[in-house]
Amino acid sequence: xxxxxxxxxxxxxxxxxxxxxxxxxxxxxxxxxxxxxxxxxxxxxxxxxxxxxxxxxxxxxxxxxxxxxxxxxxxxxxxxxxxxxxxxxxxxxxxxxxxxxxxxxxxxxxxxxxxxxxxxxxxxxxxxxxxxxxxxxxxxxxxxxxxxxxxxxxxxxxxxxxxxxxxxxxxxxxxxxxxxxxxxxxxxxxxxxxxxxxxxxxxxxxxxxxxxxxxxxxx
Numbered sequence: 001x002x003x004x005x006x007x008x009x010x011x012x013x014x015x016x017x018x019x020x021x022x023x024x025x026x027x028x029x030x031x032x033x034x035x036x037x038x039x040x041x042x043x044x045x046x047x048x049x050x051x052x053x054x055x056x057x058x059x060x061x062x063x064x065x066x067x068x069x070x071x072x073x074x075x076x077x078x079x080x081x082x083x084x085x086x087x088x089x090x091x092x093x094x095x096x097x098x099x100x101x102x103x104x105x106x107x108x109x110x111x112x113x114x115x116x117x118x119x120x121x122x123x124x125x126x127x128x129x130x131x132x133x134x135x136x137x138x139x140x141x142x143x144x145x146x147x148x149x150x151x152x153x154x155x156x157x158x159x160x161x162x163x164x165x166x167x168x169x170x171x172x173x174x175x176x177x178x179x180x181x182x183x184x185x186x187x188x189x190x191x192x193x194x195x196x197x198x199x200x201x202x203x204x205x206x207x208x209x210x211x212x213x214x215x216x217x218x219x
Contacts, residue, residue: 044137044172046085046093046130049213053080054182056206058105060119061199073117075104077204083128093130093139099123103149105202115153119200122149122188124164137172147186151200160200162188170210178210 060073083097105119130141144165150157168182188200 044175045087046095046132046139046172047087049082049084050178050210051080051082051213052208052210054078054099054101054180054206054208056182056204058103058202058204060105060107060202073105073107073119073202075106075119077101077103077105077206079123081208081210083210085128087132090134091132093128093132093141095128095130096126097128097143098125101204118152119149119188119202120152120157122147122186124148124184124186126164130170137178139170139172139178140167141170142167143182143184147188149186149188149200151188158191160188160198161190162186162200166204172212176212176214178212180208180210182206182208 055076055078058075058077079099079101081097081099083095085093085095087093100121100123102121103119107117124145124147126143126145128141128143130139132139142165145163146161147164148159148161150159152158164184164186166182166184168180170178170180172178182205184204184206186202186204189198191198
């Protein structure tokens with residue numbers, strides 16, 4: 001009988017002690033862990049679709065023919081570009097780019113007739129091959145392809161096609177933004193209506209900015 005009461009008393013004292021210890025513990029403030037896991041930022045890649053704007057200057061070796069062949073036209077250019085890059089490896093990038101430019105390129109006619117030769121617009125469709133540096137995020141590239149435009153003499157325009165080639169450097173200064181400096185040599189020579197070659201050659205230097213659409217980033 002004594003043993004039975006002793007066992008019950010022991011159990012009661014144990015429950016009382018456990019309750020007394022749990023009450024202060026419940027009043028303790030919640031302590032956050034001293035460390036928190038942060039996912040690393042997604043790896044940068046040149047792969048993807050991009051678009052942007054550009055502006056620069058151009059100087060020609062002749063817009064038109066005949067009396068204009070020895071002129072040195074010059075003017076400003078500005079327009080937009082749309083392209084796609086694919087990064088083959090950490091160092092090599094290939095891609096394609098189309099651009100359309102408005103131009104004030106002009107060769108002035110000093111005769112009394114003032115039949116100026118102008119190039120109000122032109123465009124290109126080019127491939128690009130580049131070498132990428134990781135730090136900074138720099139892309140050095142060569143580019144070339146088809147060019148088209150409409151040289152005019154006294155307002156009479158003729159659509160011509162030709163070729164263009166050049167190169168540039170592009171710097172990704174933010175995850176979705178890049179800036180570029182580019183040089184192109186362009187020769188518009190084939191008159192599609194008359195099947196006659198009349199060269200309109202010019203050099204273009206321009207700067208631009210591109211926005212890279214986030215289509216291939218990891219979630």
